[in-house]
Amino acid sequence: MIDTDTSLPTSTENRMTLTVAARTVVADAVVELTLAHPAGWPLPQWTPGAxxxxxxxxNLVRQYSLCGDPGDRSAYRVAVLREPDSRGGSLAVHxxxxxxxxxxxxxxRNNFALVDAxxxxFIAGGIGITPLLPMIATAEAQGIPFRLVYGGRxxxxxxxxxHLENRYPGRVTICPQDEVGHLDLP
Incomplete structure (x- = not known):
């Protein structure tokens, strides 16, 4: 639950109280939160897709894909799109x-793990880019060829x-709908 209490959190298996260490606007209506342990303790490991x-x-629990570096245990990063018809989650974040x-x-937790190939x-639409960011970085680090096709409004x-265009030149195709229409998936 959101709280402004600054006392040290308690931590049980897979449950932690984290602090919002940074809040960054990364696109129109998209905010990235950097979450860290208030005492600076390392966070549990995770894998791309988690x-x-x-x-x-x-009664307001929402799942957001981790979009940072799995090797960085100092913080988690999630990005959240502000949904006008939100049931409360994105509005609370924003x-x-x-x-x-x-x-x-x-x-x-990881129910969308990167499989060996x-x-x-990689094909992303809108905020669906978030779980793919660490997958792409992993493929790059392992020297595995990849392409990304990324569409949005x-x-x-x-x-x-x-970030994607600069870090992976020639391997990323950006397809804004207002410029090129819908992604031609076939």
Missing amino acids: HLDLVLGP DILTVGAMLDTQGP QEYL ARSSMAYVE
Whole structure:
């Protein structure tokens, strides 16, 4: 639950209270939260494709894909799209969570693990880019060929476009719908 209490959190198996260490706008209506242990303790390991449950209020638990570096145990990163028709989760993240807020979490868990392959074709739409970021970085680090096709409504609403284009030149195709239409998946 969101709390402004600064006392040290308690931690049980897969449950932690983390602090919002940073809050960054990464695209129109998309905010990235950097979550860290308030005492600086290392966080549990995770693998590409994992998500973290954020407890945003009573009976309000939402899952968000971890989009940071799995090797960085100092913080978790999640990116959240503000949904106008939200049932409460994205609005809580955008309207209530500020740097320094304490947040109960559970996980990480991975139900979308990167499978071994000789090459990858990653296809992302909108905020669906988040679980693919650590997968792409892993493929790159392992020297496995990959391509990314990333579609969204408009370039300004697509998180991490500049990062992807700069870090992986020639392997990323950005397809904003307002510029090129819908992704031609066939």
